[in-house]
Every structure is written in C-alpha cells, then in structure tokens.
Amino acid sequence: MRPVRPRTAWKGLLVLAVVAVITVWAGFGVQVDVGALIKNFSNAADKVVLLAQPDYGFFPETLSALAQTLQMAVIATAAGAAIGLPLSFLASRVTDPSRPLVAVVRSVLNVVRSVPDLLYAAILVTIVGTGALSGVIALVLFNVGIVVKLISEAIDAVDRGPLEAALATGATWVRADRAAVLPQILPVYASQTLYVLELNVRASTVIGLVGGGGLGILIDQVRTFYRYHQLSLIILEILVVVVLLEAASSWLRKRLVS
Amino acid sequence: MSAAAPPVRGKQGPDTDIRARPVLVRPARPRRPGARLVFLAVTAVVVLAFWSVDIDWSQLAGFPANLLRYLGLMFLPPDLSTLPSAFEATVLSVQMAWLGTVLGIVISLPLSFLATAGVGPAWVRWPLRGLFSLLRAVPEVVIAVLILSVTGLTAFTGALAIAVGSVGTLGKWGYEAMEGAERGPSEAVRAAGGSTAQMLRWGMWPSVQPEVLAFWLYRFEINVRASAILGLIGAGGIGKVLADNVQFRIWDAVGTLLIVVVVVTVVIDLVSGALRRKIITGAWR
Numbered sequence: 001m002r003p004v005r006p007r008t009a010w011k012g013l014l015v016l017a018v019v020a021v022i023t024v025w026a027g028f029g030v031q032v033d034v035g036a037l038i039k040n041f042s043n044a045a046d047k048v049v050l051l052a053q054p055d056y057g058f059f060p061e062t063l064s065a066l067a068q069t070l071q072m073a074v075i076a077t078a079a080g081a082a083i084g085l086p087l088s089f090l091a092s093r094v095t096d097p098s099r100p101l102v103a104v105v106r107s108v109l110n111v112v113r114s115v116p117d118l119l120y121a122a123i124l125v126t127i128v129g130t131g132a133l134s135g136v137i138a139l140v141l142f143n144v145g146i147v148v149k150l151i152s153e154a155i156d157a158v159d160r161g162p163l164e165a166a167l168a169t170g171a172t173w174v175r176a177d178r179a180a181v182l183p184q185i186l187p188v189y190a191s192q193t194l195y196v197l198e199l200n201v202r203a204s205t206v207i208g209l210v211g212g213g214g215l216g217i218l219i220d221q222v223r224t225f226y227r228y229h230q231l232s233l234i235i236l237e238i239l240v241v242v243v244l245l246e247a248a249s250s251w252l253r254k255r256l257v258s
Numbered sequence: 259m260s261a262a263a264p265p266v267r268g269k270q271g272p273d274t275d276i277r278a279r280p281v282l283v284r285p286a287r288p289r290r291p292g293a294r295l296v297f298l299a300v301t302a303v304v305v306l307a308f309w310s311v312d313i314d315w316s317q318l319a320g321f322p323a324n325l326l327r328y329l330g331l332m333f334l335p336p337d338l339s340t341l342p343s344a345f346e347a348t349v350l351s352v353q354m355a356w357l358g359t360v361l362g363i364v365i366s367l368p369l370s371f372l373a374t375a376g377v378g379p380a381w382v383r384w385p386l387r388g389l390f391s392l393l394r395a396v397p398e399v400v401i402a403v404l405i406l407s408v409t410g411l412t413a414f415t416g417a418l419a420i421a422v423g424s425v426g427t428l429g430k431w432g433y434e435a436m437e438g439a440e441r442g443p444s445e446a447v448r449a450a451g452g453s454t455a456q457m458l459r460w461g462m463w464p465s466v467q468p469e470v471l472a473f474w475l476y477r478f479e480i481n482v483r484a485s486a487i488l489g490l491i492g493a494g495g496i497g498k499v500l501a502d503n504v505q506f507r508i509w510d511a512v513g514t515l516l517i518v519v520v521v522v523t524v525v526i527d528l529v530s531g532a533l534r535r536k537i538i539t540g541a542w543r
Contacts, residue, residue, distance in 0.1 A: 023360050029353035030413035030494075037409055037418075044408040051404070067310075074307035114523040115516065116483040118399070119500060122490055123512065126504055127328050128321060133313045137321070206399040210490055210501070219400070223407055231407070235400055242395045 047228055054236050055229035062218060062234060066241070068132055069214035072207070073200035076136050080143025080200075081193045087144065088151035094163065095155055095177050105148070113145030117203050118210055125211040135212025139203060143196050150195075154188040155181060191253040198242075198249050205238045332513030340511045344499065344518045351495030352522065354413050354488070355481040358420025362481075363474055366425045370432025371458055376444075377436075386429070393426030398484045403491060416493030420481050427480075431473045439465045472534040479530050482523060 089095045091105040121138035128134045162180035171179065208216020215234055222230040372378035373386040393401070402419035409415045444461035452460065489497020496519055503511045536542050 019360075022356060026353035026356040026360075026417075029350055030357055030417050032357070032414050033412075037414070040409045047408050051408075068312060071307045071311040074304060075311060078304045078307075110524065111520050114520050114527070116487050118487040118490055119497070119516075119519065122497075122501055123328075123504055126507065127324055128317060131313070132311060133317055136313065202397045206397050209399060209403070219403060223403060226407075228407075231403075235396065235404070238397070238400060239392070239395050242397075243391075246395070 050228035051232045053229055054233040055227075056233060058230045058233050059237075062215070062237060065208075065215045065218045066237060069204045069208075069216075070201070070241075072132050072135050072139065072204040072212075072214055073197060076139030076143055076200050076204070077193060077197040079136070079140045080147055080196060081189075083140070084144045084147030084151060085189065087148045088155060089177055089181070091148050091152035092155035094158060094160060095173070095181055097173070106152075109145050109148050112141060113149065117142040118207060118212075121207045121212040122210040130211035130213075132213030135204060135207040135214060138207060138212060139200050142203070143200065146196055146199070147192065150192045151185060151189055154185045154192075158184045187256045191256045194249045194253050194256075198246055201245050202242055205241075328509065331509035332516065335510065336513035336517060337508075337510035338514060340514050341518070344496070344511075344515045347489075347494075347496045347499040347515075348518050348522050350413055351485040351489060351497065352482060352526070354417045354493070354495055355420060355478060355485040357414075357417040358485065359424060359474065359478045359481050361417065361421035362424030362428055362477065365421065366428035366432060369425070370429045370436065373429060373433040374436040374462075375433075377454065377458065387433070390426045390429040393422065394430065395426075396423075398423035399487055399491065402488050402493065406491065406493065411492040411494075413494040416485060416488045416495070419488060419493070420484055423484065424477050424481060428473065428477055432470060435466045435469045435473070436462055468537045471537050475530045475534050475537075479527055482526055486519060 087105060087109070091102060091109065093099070093102055096102050096105075117138050120141050121135055124134040124138050128137065158181055162184075163176055166176035166180040167173075204212075205215045206219070208214045208218070209220050211217070215238065219231065219234055222228075222234065369386055369390075372382050373390070375383065378386070398419065401423050402416065405419045405422065406415055409418075439462055443465060444457050447457040447461040485493075485495060486497045486500075489495040489499070490501050492498060496515060500512065500515045500519075503509075503515065532542070
C-alpha cells in the first residue's frame with residue numbers, strides 16, 4: 001500500500017513567504033541594481049586582470065607592516081587572555097558565589113562583545129591617535145569579551161568535586177579556584193587562546209583600514225592610489241599568513257584538548 | 259619505632275605516634291619538560307612582540323582618563339535627536355546583512371551539495387573545497403575591498419561582499435553536515451530508483467535541515483557585525499554614519515550610534531539564538 005502523502009507543510013511555506021518578504025524589503029533598502037553592476041563590472045575587467053598579477057617586487061616594502069600586524073595580534077592575544085582569565089572566574093556560577101556579580105560581569109561583556117572590533121578601532125583612533133596602539137586596544141576589548149564567554153562556559157562545565165573539597169578544607173575562593181578549577185580548564189584556556197590568536201591575525205590585517213596599524217594601512221594606501229598589483233600581493237600575503245597560522249593552530253589545539 | 263617507618267614531612271601535631279595514620283608523603287611534582295619548553299617559547303614570543311613593536315607604551319598612562327573623558331562626551335548625555343537617523347542607518351546595515359546572507363545561501367547550497375562525498379564527482383568536489391577554504395582564509399573586509407574597488411561603493415556591493423564572504427563558511431558547514439548525516443535514507447531513495455536530486459531532497463535534506471538552518475541563522479548574526487564594519491570602508495549603513503561622526507568629532511551622536519548598534523545586535527542575537535534552539539531542540543525554551 002502506498003503510504004499516505006504528507007500534508008502540505010503550511011508552516012514551512014509561511015516561513016518561506018516571510019523570508020521572501022524580508023528579502024524583497026532588504027533588496028529595496030540596499031537598492032539592488034544589477035544593470036549598474038554589470039556595466040561597472042565590464043568597465044572594471046581590466047582591474048581584475050591587474051589584480052591577477054601580484055607585484056612581487058613590492059614585497060620588501062610590506063615586511064614592516066606585516067611584522068606589525070603579527071606583533072599586534074600577539075600582544076592583543078596575550079593581554080586579552082590575561083585580563084579575560086580572572087574575569088571568566090567572576091562570570092561563572094561555579095566559581096563566583098555572588099549571583100548579582102555574575103549577572104553584571106556577563107551583561108557588561110555581552111555589550112562589549114556586540115560591537116565589532118573595527119568599530120572600536122575607528123573610535124579609538126581619534127582618542128589615542130592613529131597607529132598600532134589604537135588597534136591593539138580595540139583588539140584587546142574584543143578579545144576579553146570572547147575569552148570570558150568561552151572560558152566561563154568551560155568553567156560552568158567543570159567537575160565541582162575538587163572545588164567543594166578545597167573549600168571544605170577552609171581554602172579561600174581564590175586559592176580553591178587556583179587549585180581545583182584552573183588545572184581543569186587549562187587545556188581549554190590554551191586552546192581558546194590560540195583560537196583568539198587566529199581571530200586577531202585576521203582582524204589585525206584589516207584594522208589598519210581605519211587607522212589602527214599593520215597591513216591595513218598599506219591596503220588603504222594602495223587602494224586609494226589604485227595600485228592593484230600591490231593590493232593583490234598584500235592579499236596574497238594575508239592569505240599565506242592566515243592559512244599557515246590556522247594550520248599550526250588547529251594542529252596544536254587538537255593536541256591540547258584530546 | 260621500627261626502621262621501616264616512612265619519612266614524614268610537614269608539621270606534626272601533639273600526637274607523635276604517627277604509625278597508625280596514613281602516610282603523609284607529598285607526591286613528587288610531575289616534571290613535564292615539554293610543557294615547560296612550550297611555556298618558555300610562548301613567553302619569549304610575547305615578550306619579543308611587546309619589546310619590538312612600534313608603540314609608545316607611555317601613551318597608555320593617560321588612556322584611562324582620556325577614555326573616561328570621551329565616554330562622558332559620548333554618553334553624558336547621548337544626542338537622542340539623532341536616534342531616528344541612527345536607527346535608519348542600522349536598518350540599512352541589517353538589510354545589507356540579510357541580503358548578503360540570502361545570496362550567500364543561494365550560492366552556497368548547491369555548491370555544498372556538489373562538494374559532498376558521494377554526490378559530486380571528485381574533480382568537482384576538491385576544487386570546491388579549495389575555494390571554500392580560500393574564501394574562509396581571506397577576511398571579509400578584504401573581500402569587500404576587492405569587490406568595492408572593482409564595482410564601486412554602494413550598499414548593494416556591500417551585500418555582495420557579504421555574500422561572497424559567507425559562501426566559504428556556509429559551503430564548508432553544509433558539506434560537513436551532509437557527510438555526517440545518516441546514510442540509510444539516502445540509500446533507500448537510491449534503492450527505490452530515485453535520481454540524485456530526489457535523493458538529496460528526500461534522503462539527505464530532511465536529516466540535515468535543522469543543522470543547516472541553524473548555521474544560516476548563525477551566519478546572519480556574523481554578517482550583521484560584518485555589515486557594520488563594511489560601512490566603515492564606505493559601503494553605507496551604520497558604519498559609514500559612525501565613521502563620519504567620529505571624523506567630525508560629534509561625540510554625542512557617536513554615543514547614540516553605539517547604543518543603537520549594541521541594542522540592535524543584542525536583539526538580533528537573542529531572536530536568532532532562540533530560533534536556532536527551537537530548530538535544533540524542537541522546543542521554545
């Protein structure tokens with residue numbers, strides 16, 4: 001016997017209709033204009049040809065910016081991870097006996113995390129001046145948000161036995177956390193710090209677009225002067241650095257958590 | 259006292275007869291030369307970065323006071339008269355993110371089917387996977403700079419940049435989900451004489467649908483942030499308005515814009531997160 005045909009999924013169709021309506025509304029909002037796009041694109045075909053031919057002679061000039069990008073990423077990761085660790089303990093119900101404090105720390109960091117790093121950089125550039133420092137501060141702000149979210153979730157999931165045992169011996173919260181919780185989350189902490197480093201290398205390549213130092217400043221220069229050969233070389237460099245770092249980092253992280 | 263009495267370290271109480279008690283020897287600290295080496299290397303890299311970077315760290319001394327001053331300028335009080343225009347700009351950013359996400363989904367879904375083992379041929383599968391990892395390696399902003407420098411700066415090209423940037427992650431998540439799906443239903447469709455398209459629709463899709471839908475929503479959350487950033491380099495929306503106001507140092511308007519960004523992002527994250535949980539677990543929580 002043939003099985004009964006399933007009823008038409010009205011719910012699914014309704015969701016699809018809502019999605020379609022929002023998409024059309026969004027399309028009007030951003031003024032979709034395929035005609036202009038095609039016209040622009042045929043005008044820009046020669047630019048694409050230029051982009052396909054990186055200017056390798058430009059490489060020595062990019063080295064200092066590349067180094068600054070990596071320095072910014074390392075510094076921001078170190079600072080973000082260092083500031084984030086104690087805050088993570090305050091943001092977990094396991095290690096923080098004060099519920100209101102947990103709520104405050106969590107909501108402040110939720111707010112901090114909801115602003116993208118480049119927006120921070122754009123504002124900080126006017127406060128501390130253009131250069132690597134504003135980029136580093138922007139990255140640190142963003143990193144603290146991520147580190148605390150990831151690590152406090154790891155702390156939430158630890159085995160509470162050792163912590164209770166330590167507290168029962170009369171240890172203070174700080175000492176109990178240090179002896180009974182920290183060793184449990186250390187591999188996750190190291191792994192997430194590497195993940196944050198990955199994020200930072202990507203972000204620090206572009207944070208210079210708003211004046212934050214690193215390769216981004218160079219991108220901004222060559223793009224305002226339409227030097228497409230050089231632009232494509234910089235992008236190639238970013239690609240190589242990001243791919244190498246991610247390969248190394250994911251290999252290390254697999255070893256850390258398993 | 260017998261000669262075999264174990265050595266005892268630490269303080270002893272008034273009761274000196276220790277034989278009846280458990281042995282109180284502290285175990286030797288485990289030695290881990292490898293971990294130590296890694297720790298030293300990491301420290302060296304961090305110190306080197308701090309020492310060699312071209313940053314005048316003394317500038318940091320005045321930073322907290324400065325930051326407070328600017329926060330005061332921004333939020334005490336924010337210029338709420340700019341609220342409507344800030345909201346309008348944010349809506350444009352969200353529209354950009356939405357359109358980019360939808361376009362990214364439309365492009366990536368067929369591609370991720372083709373990249374799934376057992377669906378597409380190997381000579382299509384591997385180049386596609388290469389393309390996905392290439393697109394994931396380049397930061398979205400760089401993709402945007404490329405597209406914008408070729409096609410000009412509009413919100414529409416911003417949405418296109420977001421779409422291209424999304425294809426990498428969406429494609430990868432897609433084929434990974436489909437390869438992790440149960441084989442049974444697909445084989446059953448095949449055995450009943452179904453075509454590849456029928457196998458995908460009735461064998462594969464039902465089992466990966468919740469996961470894939472959740473990925474789409476999550477990518478939309480990421481894209482909302484990305485679209486704000488694209489505005490900074492000229493694609494319009496909240497980022498552009500923010501950059502303009504920062505440039506002209508209209509700080510109380512910047513404060514309003516930041517509040518709107520935070521509120522809109524948090525609300526979208528909450529709604530999207532609730533939807534994702536509903537899709538995955540099947541219940542509103």
